[in-house]
Amino acid sequence: MELSGAEIVVQALKDEGVETIFGYPGGSVLHIYDALFQQDDVKHVLVRHEQGATHAADGYARSTGKPGVVLVTSGPGATNAITGIATAHLDSIPMVVLTGQVPSALIGTDAFQEVDTTGISRPCSKHTFLVKRVEDLAEIMRKAFYIATTGRPGPVVVDIPKDITDPNIKIPYEYPRNLKMRSYSPVKKGHLGQIKKAVDLIYKAKRPIIYSGGGVVIDNASGSLVDLVKELGIPVTSTLMGLGAYPASDPQFLGMLGMHGNYEANMAMHEADVLIAIGARFDDRVTGHIAHFCPQAKIIHIDIDPSSISKNVSVDIPIVGSVKDVLNDILRIIREGDRKIEDDGLTSWWERIEAWRGLGCLRYEQSDEVIKPQFAIETLHKVTGGDLYLTSDVGQHQMFAAQFYKFDKPRRWINSGGLGTMGFGLPAAMGVQMAHPGKPVACVTGEASILMCIQELATCKQHGLPLKIMLMNNGYMGMVRQWQEMFYEGRYSHSYVDALPDFVELTKSFGHVGMRVTKPSDLEAAMQEAFDRKDELVFMDIVIDPTENVYPMIEAGKGHHEMAMSPASKQGGQQ
């Protein structure tokens, strides 16, 4: 088969099984767009801003586990994509980003729409390639997908100068399926000696806890996690990124840990004698003040990336390997033996945990007059029966969703944790909906966040994406306002979102359905109506209490045991 560079790009996508890509055309990728035009296998979703393309591909990847693919032009196309690349990088999301580049001969001359794309993306991607010869293109495409999807996944950028895709230069094409790279060979199997040590330690534990993270979701290892937790009868908590990997409705689940995590989860971390960290990276939002972190615990850490291990917190038993392989080895050893964790110890451990749980750290004060954000998320859960793909933007609404929407399945909660990118929610939801046609997909957002990528409402119209957008409209950058209230004596410097548009009319002008809800008593019926409109995008402007804060909270410099509680939890208010 003889193909041009442009055709090789498209054919390689087909050979990778890519069905959908997200992109935006421009001069340096026109040859590729022409090749796309002449085929029907790879579907192209035209976004309205390249940031949207990257977040959409990211949402596609998070909800399926398959790599998301982006195609953008050189210069401003590439720079617009950077935020989305960095977002995917920090959360270890597999993505392949194809960027056009000025013709090889012009590189370095400050040519029209030239930027050093590999240079800019290097620090925020897993790897970058600049294609120098069309003969290398097929192999680089294969390498890009291989690197993006294996080991600790991440975004890979392939920068393609325009002359490489010249339709008039055809070369023989064969896709290098069995690629081997001497410089890159991630391990999957964990070291058996380390695994046995870990099992021994687990049996000695009196107050064990599992701290599970995004790695469990990434590795599709929920089943193994559930088996292990059930086998051992021990408590499990999860990071923001791991939510759904262990069913939230199960009593062994203590909820999220960390800055806005559950009191019982953080207290259990603080008191634990053995901590089993699984695919989690000891982020500062999770650990609180490092000096106070798990002071009594011996730590086992399972992670595929050696550089995650002992980076922030030094661990006692590191196990480098994939979550699924390692958990399955642990399970096998446990099932072959007939040992048990000492029941006496576990019983009193659970008693303490139940006492912490009894405090009801997520209590909030309900109101008849104004919609509370917590109530809005609870209503969302009720109306959708917990069966929903939910994306989020960044801010208080994100934390309320994480706390109150009880995710029972992995890949259902889709949010930017590491970079915390406002503007992520709507385009990510588009990617999710593209991957799961006919399934309910919602985006919870704030009035500040949604305006960062609002243009994508047009993409939703063009591609008929019936998203449900839940705007938690508090009129403030709530998360910023909360910090200013707590740490800057209420000086609300530039956190009031003035001059807001009329979101209902704005939505209508994009050709969608807009609704506004202001009364708690109307909320459920309105949400029900929104989800009943199966084929339409419905934008719900939900006017919520502008003063509500996210609790509980570990303030900066504090430890897990020093959480600030909500007024309602302190008083034992209604839940």
Next chain:
Amino acid sequence: MNRHIISLLMENEAGALSNVSALFSARGYNIESLCVAPTDDPSLSRMTLVTTCSESVFEQITKQLNKLIDVVKLMDLSEGDHIEREMMLIKIRAEKEMREEIKRLAEIFRGKIIDVSDNSYVIEMTGDSDKLDAFVHVIPEDHVIEVVRTGVSGIARGVKSLTL
């Protein structure tokens, strides 16, 4: 804080070197010298890197370097017996009675005079970094015109080696 010499083999690809140097600046690691050239296998480059840091930072440095896709293999030379060498070209003002004195000093340090003009010498010298420092120090400061150093390269003693 310890001084470490890291020797690494990486793919001889465009961008490989910048991946390494960008890693050091992005993560705030200290880098004292960096020396890189292709090997007898033209598809591979060998780099020698010197850094001074705490042991925990050093652990992260090696992990992060290994994580770079282009890095094939690396080794901490300073962990075992090794030889390190650096080359220096130094241009020294050499006039009147100083001409003899500088020549004598160069001989003591086993340097070679490789260029001579009426009032200057260029001396080539190899050795470990301390030796080169010592030589620079014995030359009166106002006589040193220019110093060019390659940075350290090194090799393990005995059969131990960094090869594929």
